[in-house]
Amino acid sequence: MKSKVVCVIMGGGRGTRLHPLTSERCKPAVPLAGKYRLVDIPISNCLNSGLNQIFVLTQFNTASLHRHIQESYKFDPFGGGFVDILSAEQTQKGDTWYQGTADAVRQNLHHLDVADDDLVLILSGDQLYQMDFDALIEQHRRSEAAVTIAAKAMRTTEVLGLGLMRVQDDLSIQEFVEKPTDPKVIESLALSDAVTGQLAGEKGEKYVLANMGIYCFDMRVLRESLDNSYTDFGKEVIPHLLGKVNLMGFVFEGYWEDIGTVHSFFEANLSLTNHVPPFNFFDKNKGVYTRARFLPASKINGLDMKQGILAGGCIISNCSFDRVVVGVRSVVNKGTTFRNVVMMGADEFEDDEDRKANIDLQRPNVGVGENCHIENAIIDKGARIGNNVRLSPEGKPDMFEKGDVIVRDGVLLVVKNGVVPDGTVI
Known part of the structure; x- marks a missing residue:
């Protein structure tokens, strides 16, 4: 039997760069495209990929997110599916809030109910994209990876604030740098001309693989990699694993937008009004799910x-x-x-x-x-x-x-x- 796949969606931190949209709600609860919430995107990607065991980790301004999830995602008792909310909690082992992405997962490992040979797919709750996670998981299994990181090829001028990686032709990760600011470091991670030539970019442009914040872990490796005080995947966990386990990249070629700032949120919404929007809400095979409101027509x-x-x-x-x-x-x-x-x-x-x-x-x-x-x-x-x-x-x-x-x-x-x-x- 194939190993089980459990999905973990990160509810985000304080969302200060999206303030004041996050003054009364967390980032995944911010409304999107007229009728959705940001969290609907990763949940829908999971469901469209046949993955229906989903945990959402929350901490700040969670009331509206909890209400939305509870009213939107209800499963019958026979399919084994769920979208469960895991809020930061005080326990006998500790009483601190989540200190980062890795710490949030660490504090909830005992809730996941997975074996060492099962897989954990870790996702961000504030991105706009449509991805078939089946393809990522299939590559992860085929390459016998311990960790697979989804990556997007982006121009070297567009990657400020993102983690970057350098890969071999077989997509094994050879170098990983979290949010570099030095142009020379960014240039050193650029893809080869042979790979760049396959991208739909202008001649002479340089591309680099950016970390999308989407990780597929073998549960055994995840458990071992969190047996420490590391708090963040990009800053600490992934660099620590480099050279010790089989780290692989998964190149995603579709539209992807990290909704991290007011400007990016604004432009992502307005781009949906284009004659041919970069994100397709009308794909019958990749529906985006949300709360049923039973509203009258406009x-x-x-x-x-x-x-x-x-x-x-x-x-x-x-x-x-x-x-x-x-x-x-x-x-x-x-x-x-x-x-x-x-x-x-x-x-x-x-x-x-x-x-x-x-x-x-x-x-x-x-x-x-x-x-x-x-x-x-x-x-x-x-x-x-x-x-x-x-x-x-x-x-x-x-x-x-x-x-x-x-x-x-x-x-x-x-x-x-x-x-x-x-x-x-x-």
């Missing part, structure tokens, strides 16, 4: 849209949209213009009683009011933007802040449940 009372995504339960009235992602239950009123906007929507509809209360509280209704002009912005869930509001990050310094509006990485953000009064100009 109601359009006049809309000039050039490129965009419109989720369910929205009410749009006489607006102009250009490159927008509009999330569930969004309300946008007449005369409003969006250009390069990601609007996350709302968790519930407002009724007449709510709108009367809003008048008493002198606050706008949930959504966007009349005659507004908003560009290069993210509007987080539950935001209330009044009439005649103009919002743009143009000319604003990074970390500019005014009320519930923040500018970060060149993107303007209206925070979750934020209020922007009538007539505001930023």
Whole structure:
């Protein structure tokens, strides 16, 4: 019988580079593409690869992630599938929070219920990609690897902040450097001209293999490699194993985006509005799963849209949209213009009683009011933007802040449940 494969999805740290999107939620719980959450991507990749024993390790701002997973992923009792949440916990052996990716897995090894010859697939919870893990696992078994690391060939100018590796022709890893900053070190890890020539790049460009943060471990090797005080896979565990066990690379050729910053999150969402998006939500063989909400179809009372995504339960009235992602239950009123906007929507509809209360509280209704002009912005869930509001990050310094509006990485953000009064100009 083939060895069992258990999947472990990392819930991420504090997510400071995604703040303020992570001020009340962890990174995997951040809304994506109008109706999904980031964590839906790795879970869906697992399920589409026939892997249904999945653990999600969580620690910071976990309530919304837990609720989403519990409401989205329910399995029958006969298939043996599950998506279980493992939160940081105090035990007789220790009372510390997860100190890093390796420490988080170490603290939960006793929950995995796997034998030494089983496999553990470790995944990140904040990346956008579609991968057939069957191919990675098959290569891992065929090459008799102890650890297989998924890698993406990227230009040497694009790999700042990523772990890099150098491999032989058989994909065995000969060198691994975690997040190098020295251009000479990066250049020394570049792929050979023969390999580079097989990539769809411009002539003369140099490529290097970047660590995607996806690891397939033999359980015995994983257990032994964590029998120490190492806290991080990329910084400590993998370099320590180099030369001691069979480390192999698995080259992934599809689209992959690490959603680590506000800018990368913003651009990844807007790229989905392209005529041919880099990530395909419409592939019948690679569906992306999420919570079933039973929303009404969106109601359009006049809309000039050039490129965009419109989720369910929205009410749009006489607006102009250009490159927008509009999330569930969004309300946008007449005369409003969006250009390069990601609007996350709302968790519930407002009724007449709510709108009367809003008048008493002198606050706008949930959504966007009349005659507004908003560009290069993210509007987080539950935001209330009044009439005649103009919002743009143009000319604003990074970390500019005014009320519930923040500018970060060149993107303007209206925070979750934020209020922007009538007539505001930023």
